[in-house]
Amino acid sequence: MATVQQIRHAQRSDGPAAVLAIGTANPASCMLQNDYADYYFRVTNSEHHADLKDKLKRICKNSGIERRYVHLDEELLGAHPDFSDRALPTLDARIDMASAAVPELAASAAARAIAEWGRPAADVTHLVFSTYSGGKAPSADLRLASLLGLRPTVSRTILSLNGCSGGGRALQLAKELAENNRGARVLVACSELTLIGFYGPQEGRLDTILGNGIFGDGAGAVIVGADPVDCIERPLFEMAFATQTTIPETENEITTRLMKGGLDFHVSIRVPKLLKSNIERCLIDTFESIGISAEWNDLFWAIHPGGRVILDHVEQLLGLGVEKLAASRRVLREYGNMSAATVIFVLDELRRRRARGEEVAEWGVMMAFGPGITIETMVLHAAGSLKEN
């Protein structure tokens, strides 16, 4: 009879978990940021809120965003004009729409990740799914498993309403699963659609203006596994160490809540400063835990681009060279803040830059921020095969 220790030893993988493949997807409808305020106030019949329109124009102008993609386009909104009024009971209709569209967008991203991975979808052993756009069970994870043809024994976890830190959390869970289950191949999928909380403007609800100025729709998928199979699997980023930190007494700074009219969303104007005051301590603690003293400019950075000012603060605080946040800034510019999916787009951008021969450091940090305020941090090591992609 084997001992528990022997069983446990046999279960654990030898090497660290690594990102083995990445895929992303966005809905077809593209919104240009320069035109967005005119579009938004027209389609929600809100031209009379001239002051709010001016504010949205200022936010769009300063957002660092050029375009975003949305599922809820003008045609679909035309079929659901009640979505513009947060007082109307539209939650059922929004959940119905999201229940189909969220897993479909995730499936597009995941199919790309699986194709790059080079192994059949049936080899996926675990699925970790994060979305703020759900509201029923069985959830989008089960539908995604069915769309991809994953096997019925796949071990599923859904992270609901984790907001923008959901991508970081899902990747941390994937690391734990891969390192504690020999041979495990974890599919991480984050799929976010703003339709769950899209409203017209309302006096006194500046969150709605901010949300409409920076958030976009997108899905990111990652295959995570340890001990890559020679000649088939190519590690992109090894996941060296991960931490989660909650900033004390900030539970009211970023909040979401399902209401009869959809997802009610609040981001306080203090969020960038709160992050600025806490990020460096969090990074120092993380690196001290693994006994490494790092020069911030010697690392690559995958920071969740929650907003242009957040990136400016991180850059200034850490004294980063202007190129260090280029991947985060490009993702923000091309897609906006896609909540949990965004850090996956940033990882994708980083590996593309490296594949093009651009200088990307050997060691790096991924950080994502969400309700809590929660900071998810992961120390990454760029694997050699990045150069060959």
Ligand SMILES: CC(C)(COP(=O)(O)OP(=O)(O)OC[C@H]1O[C@@H](n2cnc3c(N)ncnc32)[C@H](O)[C@@H]1OP(=O)(O)O)[C@@H](O)C(=O)NCCC(=O)NCCSC(=O)CC(=O)O
């Ligand atoms: C919105 C911005 C792009 C605007 O750029 P600037 O600050 O440079 O420009 P600015 O000072 O002229 O501000 C333009 C207007 O935006 C308003 N404004 C700024 N932040 C706001 C907020 N949180 N809520 C409501 N209004 C806000 C300002 O008061 C100002 O109004 P006026 O012009 O009338 O004075 C930036 O402030 C930014 O990047 N903020 C960070 C956004 C954020 O917190 N993201 C995290 C999302 S949550 C997330 O990522 C996690 C999650 O969801 O889980």
